[in-house]
Amino acid sequence: MKFGIQINEGPYTHEASTTALNFVSAAIEAGHEIFRVFFYHDGVNNGTRYTTPPQDDRNIVNAWSELAEKHDIDLVVCVAAAQRRGIVDEGEQERNGKDGNNIAPGFRISGLGQLIEAGIQSDRLVVFGD
Amino acid sequence: MPMLHTVNKSPFERGALESCVRLAIKGSSVLLIEDGIYGATKGTTASDMVENAMKDLDFYVLGSDLKARGVDEGRLIDGITVVDYSGFVKLAVDNDKVQAWL
Numbered sequence: 581m582k583f584g585i586q587i588n589e590g591p592y593t594h595e596a597s598t599t600a601l602n603f604v605s606a607a608i609e610a611g612h613e614i615f616r617v618f619f620y621h622d623g624v625n626n627g628t629r630y631t632t633p634p635q636d637d638r639n640i641v642n643a644w645s646e647l648a649e650k651h652d653i654d655l656v657v658c659v660a661a662a663q664r665r666g667i668v669d670e671g672e673q674e675r676n677g678k679d680g681n682n683i684a685p686g687f688r689i690s691g692l693g694q695l696i697e698a699g700i701q702s703d704r705l706v707v708f709g710d
Numbered sequence: 711m712p713m714l715h716t717v718n719k720s721p722f723e724r725g726a727l728e729s730c731v732r733l734a735i736k737g738s739s740v741l742l743i744e745d746g747i748y749g750a751t752k753g754t755t756a757s758d759m760v761e762n763a764m765k766d767l768d769f770y771v772l773g774s775d776l777k778a779r780g781v782d783e784g785r786l787i788d789g790i791t792v793v794d795y796s797g798f799v800k801l802a803v804d805n806d807k808v809q810a811w812l
Contacts, residue, residue: 707812
């Protein structure tokens, strides 16, 4: 079965991103496919590589990047939510005249259409958030 | 059309669980996760609501979120099923849709 995942909460707000990570891992373990993970609202804060938690704390951003690389998962950050919160990739850096970018490996910035597509293409859309 | 409802906030913090049980149709499943697990405990001001709702709805609770909060399974309302993450995935598969009450 194909799963679409939507995450509306930042990595260190409450628990939603960790719950989603565990759900995605369990779904893959059970042989399901993750069509896309869409990061919306404060969820876009999961996509900055500048996140530096203490070494003995969970690095949730890295956990997403590693899971995406291992299982070829499409991690999409909502562009409008990202602009508000300063999540920038190379394209957005150039387009908005910023002095750098911070997108984490495995993430890409795109539009809300990607969420709609995930809703259409997936058998289930599961939302995690605040 | 069976639907899985997830509730991730305590009934003492927000009205998500109350809204969920009020609007979920008979035969639906409710999975309590994160702080939502407090809704599965007995002897609280919310437990009557949950026990009443259990006439029409199947209740589940995520075991790892119970453990993370030190809530022993013996404190759960009778009839609530404890699941792990693979059980969460199975519930999402077995129901036609998943509705998150945030």
